[in-house]
Structures are given as C-alpha cells and as structure tokens.
Amino acid sequence: MGLYHEKSRKLQDRFDTRRLADRIEERIVHDRIDDGDRAFIEARDMFFIATVDEDGQPQCSYKGGEPGFVRVLDERTIAFPIYNGNGMYLTAGNLLSTNKVGLLFIDFEGRKRMRLNGSASVDDNDPLLADYPEAQLIVRVAATEVFPNCPRYIHEYRLVSRSRFVPKAECETPVPAWKRSEWAHDVLPEDDPANDPSREVIPRG
Structure with missing residues (x-):
C-alpha cells in the first residue's frame, strides 16, 4: 500500500x-531510520502522536521528556515510555486496539520537523522499563514511513524550561495539584504518587 x-x-x-x-x-x-533521522529524533524532548480506535475515532497527544527519551533501537524501530498521567490511557488504549500510529517530531528552534508512521506495540514488562524511572509502559514503533516535512510554517520558539514532572532517577518527582483536588483525590489509584503526603505539590500540570 x-x-x-x-x-x-x-x-x-x-x-x-x-x-x-x-x-x-x-x-x-523511506522505511528506514538513517543516521540523520536518529540524531534528530534522539535530540528531541517532545513529540506529537496521533492514534485511532477501532471505530476510527482519532486522538492526538503530546508526549514530553528529557532529550533522548525516544530511543532509536535499530533502523526500523523506536521506543518511548508512557509515564503516570491522567489515567485515561487514550493513546495507549488505541495502540492496543489498532496499533496504527503517526508521530510528528519538531525542532522549534531550528525550524525542522519529521514524520514517522508505523505499527506500535505496548508492553508493561518491556526490559527498557528499567531505563525509565516511574515509566508504566514501553511503546515500540516499527516504522513504515519516515520523512521530513516542509518547515516554512513552523514558528520559531525558544525553550524556557523543561517540565519538573518528567521523572528522574536522582530526585523525587513532584505531583500535580489537580490530583489533590476535591474532585480527583478520592478516585486515584492506590499506588498513585499523589497519595503520598510527603510528595511536593506544584500547581502546573
């Protein structure tokens, strides 16, 4: 096709x-990830991901982390973590349903972008979990199309700071204030970090 x-x-x-x-x-x-593609992907700290469910209903999500959180495993495969979020699992659920995925990587400072389409698998026992503190799942994507896009409509932005919510091995991850709110706190999973009263709470997120 x-x-x-x-x-x-x-x-x-x-x-x-x-x-x-x-x-x-x-x-x-092309259907392979070359050295230039690898360098571009692994330098990114965010990407957008589009998925579709069994009824053809789409979802688009933002995924963020430290540079290198998306790994190129070989010339046809990338992997990235799913961290603790809002509990809806719209992206991961769609991947389990249909496995079709489209990713968009953007360098807003250099004004470049790349598309990667493929088929995804989701695993809660992937060996890569050990490399990502607090990750719940690992998504692996087998690439079918990889290509750059015309950058002319990309607005130029500068990074101010990266999210403090991205888990790191050397420090405890804060929790978002909304998870302590009246409407959410009583329905959190028992093991959600927001249930730990010693965790720092910060408002944004």
Whole structure:
C-alpha cells in the first residue's frame, strides 16, 4: 500500500500536485531510520502522536521528556515510555486496539520537523522499563514511513524550561495539584504518587 489513497489523489489532481507528490514520495519518504533521522529524533524532548480506535475515532497527544527519551533501537524501530498521567490511557488504549500510529517530531528552534508512521506495540514488562524511572509502559514503533516535512510554517520558539514532572532517577518527582483536588483525590489509584503526603505539590500540570 502506498502513501496516498484515493481521496489524496483526488485532491492532488484537483490542484495539479500529483507529479510533485510522487516525486516527494520517491525522493524523501523511506522505511528506514538513517543516521540523520536518529540524531534528530534522539535530540528531541517532545513529540506529537496521533492514534485511532477501532471505530476510527482519532486522538492526538503530546508526549514530553528529557532529550533522548525516544530511543532509536535499530533502523526500523523506536521506543518511548508512557509515564503516570491522567489515567485515561487514550493513546495507549488505541495502540492496543489498532496499533496504527503517526508521530510528528519538531525542532522549534531550528525550524525542522519529521514524520514517522508505523505499527506500535505496548508492553508493561518491556526490559527498557528499567531505563525509565516511574515509566508504566514501553511503546515500540516499527516504522513504515519516515520523512521530513516542509518547515516554512513552523514558528520559531525558544525553550524556557523543561517540565519538573518528567521523572528522574536522582530526585523525587513532584505531583500535580489537580490530583489533590476535591474532585480527583478520592478516585486515584492506590499506588498513585499523589497519595503520598510527603510528595511536593506544584500547581502546573
């Protein structure tokens, strides 16, 4: 199956871009992660991820961590952790249902971006869990399409600070204030860190 489907082709023909689209697919879309792709992915501290459930309903999520939290395991596979969150498991649940995934990596300072599409697996017993403090799951993605995107509409941003909620081995992770709120605290899982009264609480998150 190619990158384009019937409706994509219809729009390409409507705007006379079929030749350009074919050239882009031929020249820059590939199914392997090369050294340049690896360097770009592993330098990122965030990405966006799109998934779909069994009924075709989409979800889009932001995932953040320290640079290198997404690992390139080989020329066809990446991996990243799922940390403690809001308990909805929309992304992970969709991956377990349909396994189809699209990732978008953006360098806002350098104004570059890359897409990676593929099939995902989710594991709560993956050996990589030992490398990610407080991670609950590991997602591995087998890449089917990897390609850069035109950067012209990327706004240039500068990093101010990284989230203190990203778990680190050398310090205790604070908990978000909303998990101590009246509407949430009584339905938290028993092992949620927010149940520990000694944990630092910070408002944002």
